[in-house]
Every structure is written in C-alpha cells, then in structure tokens.
Amino acid sequence: MITFEGVTKRYGDGTVAVDNLSLRVPTGAVTVFVGPSGCGKTTSLRMINRMIEASSGRILLDGRDVREIDPPTLRRGIGYVIQQAGLFPHRKIVDNVATVPYLLGWDKKKARARAMELLERVGLDTKLAGRYPFQLSGGQQQRVGVARALAADPPVLLMDEPFSAVDPVVRTSLQDELLRLQAELHKTIVFVTHDIDEAIKLGDTVAVLRVGGRLAQIADPATLLSRPEDDFVEGFLGRDRGIRRLSFVPASGVAVRSEPHVPGWNVVLDGDGRPLGWRPDDAATPSGAPVNRTGSRDGSAPAPDGVLPFGAFDPAKDSLRAALDAALLAPSGCAIAVDGAGRFQGIVTREALDRALLQAGGAEPARPAGSGSSTPREVGDEAGNSGSGVSDRSSATGGSDGPSSSRGPGGDGAAAHG
Numbered sequence: 502m503i504t505f506e507g508v509t510k511r512y513g514d515g516t517v518a519v520d521n522l523s524l525r526v527p528t529g530a531v532t533v534f535v536g537p538s539g540c541g542k543t544t545s546l547r548m549i550n551r552m553i554e555a556s557s558g559r560i561l562l563d564g565r566d567v568r569e570i571d572p573p574t575l576r577r578g579i580g581y582v583i584q585q586a587g588l589f590p591h592r593k594i595v596d597n598v599a600t601v602p603y604l605l606g607w608d609k610k611k612a613r614a615r616a617m618e619l620l621e622r623v624g625l626d627t628k629l630a631g632r633y634p635f636q637l638s639g640g641q642q643q644r645v646g647v648a649r650a651l652a653a654d655p656p657v658l659l660m661d662e663p664f665s666a667v668d669p670v671v672r673t674s675l676q677d678e679l680l681r682l683q684a685e686l687h688k689t690i691v692f693v694t695h696d697i698d699e700a701i702k703l704g705d706t707v708a709v710l711r712v713g714g715r716l717a718q719i720a721d722p723a724t725l726l727s728r729p730e731d732d733f734v735e736g737f738l739g740r741d742r743g744i745r746r747l748s749f750v751p752a753s754g755v756a757v758r759s760e761p762h763v764p765g766w767n768v769v770l771d772g773d774g775r776p777l778g779w780r781p782d783d784a785a786t787p788s789g790a791p792v793n794r795t796g797s798r799d800g801s802a803p804a805p806d807g808v809l810p811f812g813a814f815d816p817a818k819d820s821l822r823a824a825l826d827a828a829l830l831a832p833s834g835c836a837i838a839v840d841g842a843g844r845f846q847g848i849v850t851r852e853a854l855d856r857a858l859l860q861a862g863g864a865e866p867a868r869p870a871g872s873g874s875s876t877p878r879e880v881g882d883e884a885g886n887s888g889s890g891v892s893d894r895s896s897a898t899g900g901s902d903g904p905s906s907s908r909g910p911g912g913d914g915a916a917a918h919g
C-alpha cells in the first residue's frame with residue numbers, strides 16, 4: 502500500500518504542482534492518475550520514488566515514510582517506466598533489460614538469463630535481444646522498457662505515460678499485454694496518463710486530478726462512469742458515459758430464450774451447434790442487406806447463401822455492452838448467446854435487453870441478481886466467471902476469435918467487440 506497523506510509540492514518558482522493530496526494506492530492493483538496537462542500527475546508519481554521531494558505531507562510505502570529510506574534502496578523496490586522507454590541507446594536490448602540486475606551485482610549469465618525470460622514475458626521475440634534500441638519499433642521499445650522495469654522483480658511499478666508515443670493499434674496491444682502481465686504478477690502499479698479511456702481500461706482505481714494538483718475524485722472505473730462527483734469529472738469523462746459503463750455490467754443477468762428463432766427470423770446452426778447466421782422466415786434476403794457468403798474466419802462451416810451476419814456474446818464472461826453490440830449487429834435485432842466453445846445457447850430479444858439495460862441504468866453500478874458486490878471484478882466472480890472480470894479487460898485478454906466476436910458483413914469474421 503502506498504499512502505499519500507496531505508502531500509504538497511511547491512517548486513522553487515512558487516508553482517504549486519500538487520496541493521494537499523491524500524489518497525491510497527492499494528497493493529497488487531493498478532491505480533491510475535489521470536487529468537489534464539499540468540495537473541501534477543508526473544510530480545505525484547515521482548514523489549513516490551523520491552525523484553522529486555515533497556514540500557510537505559508524507560508518502561508511506563507499506564507504512565514507512567519514503568523519506569526514511571535512502572533513494573537507491575527505495576528505487577530498488579520500484580520499477581519505473583517512462584514515455585519512449587528511455588532505453589540506453591548504446592546498450593543491446595538484453596543489456597538494457599539486465600541493467601538493474603547488473604547494478605545489484607548479479608553475475609552476467611544470471612542477469613542475461615533473467616533478461617531473456619522477461620523479453621519473452623512481455624511478448625518480444627528473444628531474437629531481438631542482440632539489437633540496439635534504434636533497431637526496434639516504438640512499441641517494441643516500450644515492451645523492453647516494461648521488461649527492464651520488471652527485471653529485479655520489484656513489488657511496485659511506476660509508469661509515466663508509457664504508451665502515449667505509439668500509434669493506437671500498438672497502444673491497445675501494449676495495454677492488453679500489461680493487463681495480461683498484471684493478472685500473473687499482481688504488482689502495485691501507479692500509472693499516469695492523460696487519456697481517460699486508457700485510465701478506465703487499465704485502472705482498478707482511477708484518481709482524477711485537476712489543475713493545481715488537487716484530487717477531484719478517486720473511484721473504481723464503474724463508479725466513476727456512473728457517479729462523477731462534479732462537472733469537471735463529468736466533462737473529463739467525455740461522451741458516451743452510459744454506454745461505456747455497460748462494459749462493467751455483466752451480461753449474465755440477461756434473459757436468454759433457448760429456441761433458435763424469433764418472429765420472422767431463424768438462427769442457422771452448423772453441425773456442432775455453432776451459429777452461422779440469421780435466415781429470414783421466407784428465406785428471401787432483404788434488398789440491400791449484406792449476405793454472408795464466405796463463412797467465418799475460425800474455420801467453421803461457411804454460411805449458406807441467404808444467411809445474414811450475426812452478433813454473439815457469452816453471458817458467462819461478456820458484458821452487457823457486448824450483448825447490446827451483438828443485438829445491434831443482427832438483422833433480427835436480437836443477440837445470440839453462445840457458450841465458451843461458441844455453441845448456440847439461445848437468443849436475447851430486444852425486450853430482454855431493454856429490461857437488462859433499464860436495470861443497469863440506476864445510479865449505482867448495476868449488479869446481477871443476487872450479487873452483493875459493487876466492483877466489476879467481484880461482480881464477475883459472483884456471476885460465476887472464472888478469473889476474468891467483466892469489463893473491457895475481458896476482451897483485452899480474450900482474443901478476437903472468442904465467442905464474443907461478431908461476424909461482420911460479408912462473413913469475413915471481422916471482430917467487433919463491445
């Protein structure tokens with residue numbers, strides 16, 4: 502646990518970068534500091550490892566004032582990742598990753614073996630180990646930066662806008678990788694970003710700061726989206742709050758009908774009971790509607806002519822947002838529920854979806870019937886999910902060919918996650 506107790510930072514020129522900040526960073530979870538430029542995110546982060554000294558107040562690391570710990574000892578237990586990775590340009594990748602183990606006096610063989618293991622862990626080909634940083638892409642360099650921060654297995658990781666210099670696609674994959682790693686490693690992570698979507702995707706807890714270094718709100722993402730404390734937070738969260746919040750509502754409470762038809766439409770299944778698409782009752786394709794002719798990417802049987810694309814979700818692991826998305830993609834307006842193996846479970850009608858959406862629309866983050874929890878991960882667990890919580894995170898770790906993927910027009914298997 503990292504605790505800020507009334508922490509203020511006043512720079513030499515009188516700028517108050519952080520003003521009386523009090524908050525808790527729980528152990529083993531990701532806490533994101535988010536806010537507009539200049540609101541004191543980086544200053545707050547760097548006071549944890551004493552790269553910047555607080556002017557007043559205290560920062561406690563597991564109950565101990567960080568000022569009582571000499572900086573090199575303190576930093577040995579705190580990995581640090583920055584924007585554009587900050588790799589040493591004249592050192593090979595393997596030696597960049599092994600930097601801290603070398604400093605700790607590990608012998609070269611052991612340090613390099615650890616570096617190779619970490620390169621694999623962050624999803625990099627170990628063939629890159631002998632290259633120099635300039636021979637890597639921006640995204641690869643960021644992965645090396647994460648590997649380097651993890652080298653001495655520190656319990657705490659500080660990450661300062663680590664993914665903001667790469668393009669959106671690479672950024673998404675780095676975020677997914679971080680979530681995958683965190684599910685294994687359970688580090689105490691403080692992550693700084695100015696991007697609220699990144700904060701909501703990665704944070705177990707999100708602290709929104711306002712300019713002047715004051716805390717505007719600290720909450721889990723679902724609470725933040727449903728109950729922003731003031732206009733500033735609401736404005737910072739941006740549009741589509743209601744829809745985005747549905748990513749944290751499990752779809753397990755939605756009513757599923759087991760019959761493979763609704764008025765006017767039938768679900769066509771393959772020999773293994775996996776949906777191939779929707780066929781209208783009269784089997785005629787409505788004019789202008791796309792026809793699935795090529796089948797799905799996962800190798801299941803091609804859809805016969807006249808069968809239209811569908812959207813599917815897995816009620817045991819997906820969110821209400823995924824269910825809504827599946828319904829919106831279907832010509833029948835209904836979502837198809839599938840099991841973990843992609844086999845047909847039933848249909849969710851628009852009425853059933855409406856009821857679930859209404860239930861989810863209250864002031865509190867919605868919960869499935871019988872759940873007493875208010876955090877997305879706990880809701881997911883109580884809904885019977887094994888391991889993965891219901892949120893954008895489940896799609897982050899689920900892969901695009903999972904049951905929640907939806908076949909786009911033309912049946913090319915284009916994934917369309919909620």
Ligand SMILES: Nc1ncnc2c1ncn2[C@@H]1O[C@H](COP(=O)(O)OP(=O)(O)OP(=O)(O)O)[C@@H](O)[C@H]1O
Binds near residue numbers: 537544
């Ligand atoms: N060394 C310094 N001397 C004086 N003022 C500083 C110094 N470093 C930062 N500041 C000021 O402190 C405030 C907070 O800066 P900080 O870098 O912590 O903000 P930030 O939220 O991380 O911003 P950004 O998102 O733009 O990186 C800003 O007004 C900045 O100009």
